[in-house]
Amino acid sequence: MFANSTGILVVDDMKTMRKIVSKSLRSMGFEKITEAEDGQKAWVLLNEPPFPIELVISDWNMPNSSGLDFLKRVRASEQYKTLPFMLLTAENEAEQVKEAVVAGVSNYMVKPFTPATLGEKLKAVWAKHNPGAAAA
Amino acid sequence: MGNFQIEKDKEIVVIKCPTEIATANVEEFADLSKSLLLEQAKVFILDFGSTLGISPQAFQPFLVFKKELKGIQKMLFSIGLKEDLLNDIKNRGLEAIFSPEKNIDTVKKAAGLRTAKKLDVSFINPFIVATKTALEVQADTEVSVLKPYVKKEALPYDIGIAGVISLITDGFTGSITLCFPTQTFLDIYNKMFEEDNKEINEELEDFAGELLNIIYGQAKVILNDELGHELQKALPAVLTSEKLKIRHTGQGPVFVLPFDSQLGKFHIEIEMASNGQQQAA
Numbered sequence: 001m002f003a004n005s006t007g008i009l010v011v012d013d014m015k016t017m018r019k020i021v022s023k024s025l026r027s028m029g030f031e032k033i034t035e036a037e038d039g040q041k042a043w044v045l046l047n048e049p050p051f052p053i054e055l056v057i058s059d060w061n062m063p064n065s066s067g068l069d070f071l072k073r074v075r076a077s078e079q080y081k082t083l084p085f086m087l088l089t090a091e092n093e094a095e096q097v098k099e100a101v102v103a104g105v106s107n108y109m110v111k112p113f114t115p116a117t118l119g120e121k122l123k124a125v126w127a128k129h130n131p132g133a134a135a136a
Numbered sequence: 137m138g139n140f141q142i143e144k145d146k147e148i149v150v151i152k153c154p155t156e157i158a159t160a161n162v163e164e165f166a167d168l169s170k171s172l173l174l175e176q177a178k179v180f181i182l183d184f185g186s187t188l189g190i191s192p193q194a195f196q197p198f199l200v201f202k203k204e205l206k207g208i209q210k211m212l213f214s215i216g217l218k219e220d221l222l223n224d225i226k227n228r229g230l231e232a233i234f235s236p237e238k239n240i241d242t243v244k245k246a247a248g249l250r251t252a253k254k255l256d257v258s259f260i261n262p263f264i265v266a267t268k269t270a271l272e273v274q275a276d277t278e279v280s281v282l283k284p285y286v287k288k289e290a291l292p293y294d295i296g297i298a299g300v301i302s303l304i305t306d307g308f309t310g311s312i313t314l315c316f317p318t319q320t321f322l323d324i325y326n327k328m329f330e331e332d333n334k335e336i337n338e339e340l341e342d343f344a345g346e347l348l349n350i351i352y353g354q355a356k357v358i359l360n361d362e363l364g365h366e367l368q369k370a371l372p373a374v375l376t377s378e379k380l381k382i383r384h385t386g387q388g389p390v391f392v393l394p395f396d397s398q399l400g401k402f403h404i405e406i407e408m409a410s411n412g413q414q415q416a417a
Contacts, residue, residue, distance in 0.1 A: 090353030
């Protein structure tokens with residue numbers, strides 16, 4: 001599983017949702033969490049981070065640059081093309097899921113969610129990006 | 137009466153096919169198809185729900201019918217094909233001729249016909265379930281569902297914050313409004329984040345919008361995927377005031393979905409009117 005020192009970037013235009021995700025992550029022991037309010041700001045932060053970013057958790061629907069736009073930008077870059085990236089959305093529609101999978105999302109979580117669900121999703125992301133490694 | 141039965145309206149002609157389609161039926165279908173070409177409908181459906189087999193010689197008139205329909209910009213689809221018959225059609229390379237679909241609704245969708253759903257009370261149930269789930273899961277607040285009713289007068293408490301989303305489909309228009317008394321909403325938020333906010337601020341407004349967004353997103357999937365509505369993506373607007381008055385200006389009835397929690401009562405108002413003026417059931 002990701003270490004407590006894993007650097008995590010949380011992206012959501014709603015401050016409360018960023019607080020919910022960050023609070024859930026802290027309750028799991030993660031310490032290095034930084035936040036951005038849209039895909040554009042997240043891209044800047046990803047390239048000038050306060051600490052190395054090893055996991056992104058991004059909302060889908062955001063102004064300026066959506067979570068999907070941000071994911072595509074991340075996957076198109078040589079540096080971040082394998083960066084674990086999870087999308088959050090309020091809508092669980094098959095077409096949307098397909099689009100995210102095609103764009104290279106690591107996992108996908110529908111709101112509302114509990115910290116336990118977030119933990120399970122993170123385990124799955126870890127397993128996907130670290131095949132063969134035992135999940136904690 | 138022939139072996140092929142016809143049901144039709146302005147948009148669609150359904151041709152119910154017999155149990156077996158043999159050489160003897162070829163001439164009958166050829167004659168029938170000529171008269172059907174004169175119909176106003178743009179979409180023709182071969183209903184094979186009762187059909188167990190088509191003899192090899194009997195495929196030809198369907199090919200001709202498809203070609204003639206295509207020539208006058210009309211479409212032919214098939215429904216009710218049993219697995220064996222569908223495989224037979226596929227093996228003969230005739231899938232494009234018969235254009236198999238699951239049912240009339242999927243035909244309408246494939247043909248680009250409007251499938252406006254009428255309103256009924258089943259529309260409100262997904263919002264009840266989604267509201268309970270959103271509050272319990274995301275806001276850590278146990279919620280009990282009270283009996284919905286049609287709004288005739290103002291609610292017996294003041295509303296301090298409300299999120300609104302417009303509901304627009306081909307079949308109806310309306311809105312959904314999530315309404316909280318100020319203190320109830322403050323208590324929910326403060327409990328979630330262990331904070332002590334005394335008044336509604338931008339962050340709390342955000343949260344009201346996000347809660348409604350989650351409720352709408354959850355309900356929309358059920359309404360669209362299971363009940364056949366076509367609700368679109370929509371963004372919530374948030375209103376705050378000491379005593380908000382929620383007035384609906386549409387033509388339809390307003391349903392109140394009341395909820396209770398350990399932190400106080402709140403409710404959802406759903407206003408909806410069918411396009412074309414029918415009232416909700």
